[in-house]
Amino acid sequence: MNDSSWGAPQGAGYRAAPEMGVAPAGPAYDVHEAQQTRPMPNVPDVPDAGRDVEADAVGRDRRNGDAAHVGGPLFRDEMPQEPMSTPLPSPPQKKRAGRDLRAAIGVGVGLGAVIVASLFFVKAIFVGVIALAVVVGLWELTSRLREQKGINAPLIPLAVGGAAMVVAGYARGAEGAWVAMALTALAVLVWRMTEPPEGYLKDVTAGVFAAFYVPFLATFVAMMLTSxxxxxxxxxxxxxxxxxxxxxxxxxxxxxxxxxxxxxxxxxxxxxxxxxxxxxxxxxxxxxxxxxxxxxxxxxxxxxxxxxxxxxxxxxxxxxxxxxxxIKDMGTLLPGxxxxxxxxxxxxxxxxxxxxxxxxxxxxx
Structure with missing residues (x-):
């Protein structure tokens, strides 16, 4: 390697430092330059364990060129650095399901047994199961809206109207479901009037959405049952x-x-x-x-x-x-x-x- 590759300063008037033990020659060599380029004293050869030539080059470059690069080992204050070991790649992760499958299967089988038993033995009980699921679903939805968004959709008119909607769909078909839906929406509008007007529009909008999304759509299951x-x-x-x-x-x-x-x-x-x-x-x-x-x-x-x-x-x-x-889930009622x-x-x-x-x-x- 030459000096330029080691980061030595170059420019106008630059001359190489004299070799160790050789007197400088020529008028261009002055005292100032001698001070800037004087060689290090001779020291015994001591192996610099764990370091290489490029590591010494980096250390001398950081001293802003205050000493000429000379051959031979130099004493360094820093401790020898151990070579960094390459981390071993982590073993491939086995693909896992996101939920507790045992709990999910157990709950699913239990719910299925209840639904099938009520469906084929007493239709009225199955209608009650639908209405209960609607009320719990409305409670979960309105609770999350209130907790996360500050939207206070009135639960009581939604729960009463939702259950009535399912029963009306079973007893009177699509016509009964639409009438119950309209009355539930009206009940939501009136119920919310008992509270301060701030947030009225978003509260009743969320309430009408909840009435359509949960009980009205569930009413079609009750209407299937009438055949x-x-x-x-x-x-x-x-x-x-x-x-x-x-x-x-x-x-x-x-x-x-x-x-x-x-x-x-x-x-x-x-x-x-x-x-x-x-x-x-x-x-x-x-x-x-x-x-x-x-x-x-x-x-x-x-x-x-x-x-x-x-x-x-x-x-x-x-x-x-x-x-x-x-949120990740609407509730925690069903494990898995x-x-x-x-x-x-x-x-x-x-x-x-x-x-x-x-x-x-x-x-x-």
């Missing part, structure tokens, strides 16, 4: 929705690489959507062929496709609400699942879709 084969229609609706969610989870967890809607729900993938469609179409063909009076397998394929799409949109809609609120609303997210928007397609395919009787 002669009502329990089988409701069972088909539940089976297809659960199968769609299961197919999306299983395929997405195993093969999912392309995000479906990363800004809304990062865990959902396009592969998972294909799994939901495939599973739901197969289940729909079987259900329409063997469970629904007058149904055929090709109708089941269309029904399964529609269920997979509506269930996915419902799940994304719920995820959008939770992301806006800054979250809250009631976290289980109703795909069921609610799917209920009117299944009700309408079954009416078109096999009638309302």
């Amino acid at each position: 002669d084969d009502g329990p089988w229609r409701v069972l088909t609706f539940l089976v297809l929705t659960v199968v769609s969610d299961t197919g999306a989870y299983a395929v997405g967890w195993r093969f999912g690489t392309h995000k479906l809607a990363p800004r809304i729900s990062p865990g959902k993938t396009r592969e998972g959507l294909l799994g939901a469609v495939s599973f739901a179409m197969v289940a729909g063909a079987l259900c329409m062929e063997f469970l629904i009076d007058g149904g055929s397998w090709w109708q089941g394929l269309l029904l399964g496709l529609a269920v997979a799409v509506s269930a996915t949109l419902g799940d994304l809609g719920e995820s959008m609400i939770k992301r806006d609120l800054g 699942h979250g809250g009631i609303m976290d289980r109703l997210d795909s069921l609610l928007p799917t209920a009117p879709v299944v009700w309408l397609l079954l009416v078109l395919f096999v009638g309302s009787g």
Whole structure:
């Protein structure tokens, strides 16, 4: 290496330092320059363990060129630095599910047993189960709105009107559901008038939204039940929705690489959507062929496709609400699942879709 590569100062009037033990020659060599370029005293050769030539070069460069670079080892104040070891790569992490699967399966089986028992033995009890789920869902939704956004949607008129909406849909059909929905919205407007006007508009808007989103959509499940084969229609609706969610989870967890809607729900993938469609179409063909009076397998394929799409949109809609609120789950009532609303997210928007397609395919009787 030459001096320039070691960072020595260069410029006009620069001359190399004299070799050790050799007197400077020529008039250009003056006292000042001798002071700036005088060599280090000779010292015994002592090995500088753990350091290399470039490390000494860096140290001398930092002294702003106050000494000429000369050969031979130099004493340094710094301790020798140990060479840095390259960190070992971490072992690949095994893909894990996001929830407690044992708790989720146990709760799911328990809820399924209650629903099926009430569905096929006493229809009125099943209507009561729907109404109870609606009231709990409204409580979760209004509680999160109040805690996270300061929105005070009135719970009492929503709970009373929501339960009445489900019963009216079962007793009087779509006409009864619409009348109950209108009365519930009116009750929300009047109830909120008893409080200060600040925030009135956002509170009643959230209340009307909650009335439509939870009890009104759930009313279509009660209306399915009024048909002669009502329990089988409701069972088909539940089976297809659960199968769609299961197919999306299983395929997405195993093969999912392309995000479906990363800004809304990062865990959902396009592969998972294909799994939901495939599973739901197969289940729909079987259900329409063997469970629904007058149904055929090709109708089941269309029904399964529609269920997979509506269930996915419902799940994304719920995820959008939770992301806006800054929460992971709507509640903690169901271990392994979250809250009631976290289980109703795909069921609610799917209920009117299944009700309408079954009416078109096999009638309302």
